[in-house]
Amino acid sequence: MTEVAERTQRLDKWLWCARFFKSRGRASKLLAGRQLRLSGKVVNKAHQLVRAGDVLTFPQGPFIRVVKVLFLGKRRGPAPEAQLLYEDLEPIGVQHARKPDTSEFNSSAIQRERDGGRPTKGHRRAIDRLMRRQ
Numbered sequence: 001m002t003e004v005a006e007r008t009q010r011l012d013k014w015l016w017c018a019r020f021f022k023s024r025g026r027a028s029k030l031l032a033g034r035q036l037r038l039s040g041k042v043v044n045k046a047h048q049l050v051r052a053g054d055v056l057t058f059p060q061g062p063f064i065r066v067v068k069v070l071f072l073g074k075r076r077g078p079a080p081e082a083q084l085l086y087e088d089l090e091p092i093g094v095q096h097a098r099k100p101d102t103s104e105f106n107s108s109a110i111q112r113e114r115d116g117g118r119p120t121k122g123h124r125r126a127i128d129r130l131m132r133r134q
Contacts, residue, residue, distance in 0.1 A: 009072040011038065012046035017073025019082040020060060035059055055089065066090065 015027040028046040030036055036043050036058040038050065054069045067086040076082070119127065
């Protein structure tokens with residue numbers, strides 16, 4: 001192996017080793033969709049090489065992740081081992097929950113407008129009587 005190959009790694013493989021994606025295929029789809037920035041430049045190929053010190057910006061679920069590559073991964077190990085490969089550059093004091101707040105959606109579902117949406121069985125029968133469809 002050459003000296004350059006030892007200090008770099010394919011971006012899709014690094015994202016998989018660092019456990020940001022369940023498979024290299026999903027990481028490749030993100031890269032093909034031009035949704036990842038490598039040190040400020042948009043990446044569209046999975047074979048783009050990453051090295052220690054690079055900063056990656058990409059969406060993951062409802063969040064935008066900004067991470068700095070510290071080490072290259074040799075294998076996809078357990079989560080604590082994978083977290084050693086990068087440093088999360090999220091601003092200090094900003095905590096993001098794993099699940100987004102859905103209380104707004106749940107409260108609106110409970111407080112529906114009266115007679116809004118699909119008719120109930122009773123409403124359908126009343127409509128049938130009115131239209132004389134019995």
